[in-house]
Amino acid sequence: MYLLIPAAGVGKRMRSTRNKLLLEVRSQPIIAWTLKAAEAASTISWIGIIYQSADWTDLKKILADLKLTKPVELILGGSTRQESVYNGLQALPADAKQVLIHDGARCLVTPDLLNSCAQAIHHCPGLIAAVSVKDTIKIVDDNGIIQSTPDRRQLWAAQTPQGFDVKLLKQCHAEGVRLGWEVTDDAALFERCGIQVRIVEGEETNLKVTTPQDLAIAEFILNNRGL
Numbered sequence: 622m623y624l625l626i627p628a629a630g631v632g633k634r635m636r637s638t639r640n641k642l643l644l645e646v647r648s649q650p651i652i653a654w655t656l657k658a659a660e661a662a663s664t665i666s667w668i669g670i671i672y673q674s675a676d677w678t679d680l681k682k683i684l685a686d687l688k689l690t691k692p693v694e695l696i697l698g699g700s701t702r703q704e705s706v707y708n709g710l711q712a713l714p715a716d717a718k719q720v721l722i723h724d725g726a727r728c729l730v731t732p733d734l735l736n737s738c739a740q741a742i743h744h745c746p747g748l749i750a751a752v753s754v755k756d757t758i759k760i761v762d763d764n765g766i767i768q769s770t771p772d773r774r775q776l777w778a779a780q781t782p783q784g785f786d787v788k789l790l791k792q793c794h795a796e797g798v799r800l801g802w803e804v805t806d807d808a809a810l811f812e813r814c815g816i817q818v819r820i821v822e823g824e825e826t827n828l829k830v831t832t833p834q835d836l837a838i839a840e841f842i843l844n845n846r847g848l
Contacts (some may be wrong), residue, residue, distance in 0.1 A: 622664045622739040623717045624782075625709040627723035628680075629673040629698030630650055641830065642725045646839045647848070648805045651830055653683055654728035654843070660689050664733035664739035667691065669712055670725070671698040671705045706807060707794045714766060719743065720790065722807055723782040726830045727835050727844055734824050735782055741821050742784035749784075750823035751777040780823040783808055789816060 623659050628640040628642050642652040659665050665779060670678055684693055696712040698705030703764040706722060713720060719742045723730060741748055755828050760769045770800075785807060796802075804810055808818045828835060 622742075623667045623669070623720045623787075624659055624665050624715055624735070625671060625696075625706065625713075625720060625722045626655060626659070626670045626725045627671045627698070627702055627703045627705050627709070627722065628676075629671050630726070638818060640673065640679075640705050643676065643679050644836065646728065646830075646836055647843050649730045650679075650683055651839075652680070652725045653687060654848075655717070655723070655725050655730065655840075656683075656687055656689060656693075656734055657733060658728075658730050659723075660687070660691060662735035662739070665691065665719075665721075666715065668693045669709050670694070671696045671709045673698055678814045688689065702805075702806075703794075703797065703804060707798070710787065710791050714789075717787050719783045719784060720787050721782040724829060726829075727781055727827055728780070728830060729824075729826050729839055731824060731827075735828065738782040738784045738821050741819075742786075745819050746787045746789055746816055747783070747808060747818040749806070749808045749818060749822050750782055750827065751781040751820045752780065752823045752825055754828075777820055778823075779806060779808065780827050780829075784834055785823075810837060 640754060645651050660667050684826050696709050698706055717790045721738055732804045738750055757777055758771055758773060759767045793814045797810050802813060816845055830839050
């Protein structure tokens with residue numbers, strides 16, 4: 622299975638002057654933990670890291686230190702996540718039929734979840750890892766007034782990995798460029814193109830490291846795993 626890791630973000634909410642994926646958790650960069658999970662996932666055979674040019678030197682050093690056994694390619698990203706994934710798709714090997722896309726900031730993903738998604742994508746055109754919502758959700762208007770309370774049994778919090786048929790995803794990205802769509806994940810492109818996307822049960826610990834508080838939570842989880 623081919624894996625693309627978008628890692629070209631800035632991470633403004635982290636209030637850092639550098640790419641947040643280069644910040645450390647348990648003395649290792651966030652992106653290193655993501656890569657270690659990919660290395661340990663038996664289904665992953667190729668890894669593409671979508672990067673920003675300023676991080677080239679740091680990423681090369683991280684890769685040298687990790688000594689991964691799987692081939693890794695660095696792919697220059699765009700100005701948005703959508704553009705970056707588009708670039709990543711163009712850099713996939715010609716024989717890639719399916720691809721997993723996993724945010725580099727979700728450094729707590731387990732090899733088991735990567736394997737589950739890699740196996741499931743062979744049986745559907747698109748999927749996302751997700752967890753059911755436990756809180757009651759309120760829909761509010763611009764004035765902060767509650768308008769409705771949706772049934773939380775139908776609500777799921779999207780995570781990554783997300784998996785797709787490569788040919789279909791390329792077509793959806795091309796359509797997005799043609800029509801000027803701006804989306805926050807690739808599943809939304811499938812949805813707009815009318816292609817079904819299924820849910821694979823995600824992991825409660827598979828959080829996206831976005832704020833300084835998330836760094837502390839990530840360290841706590843990794844400590845509990847004995848890593």
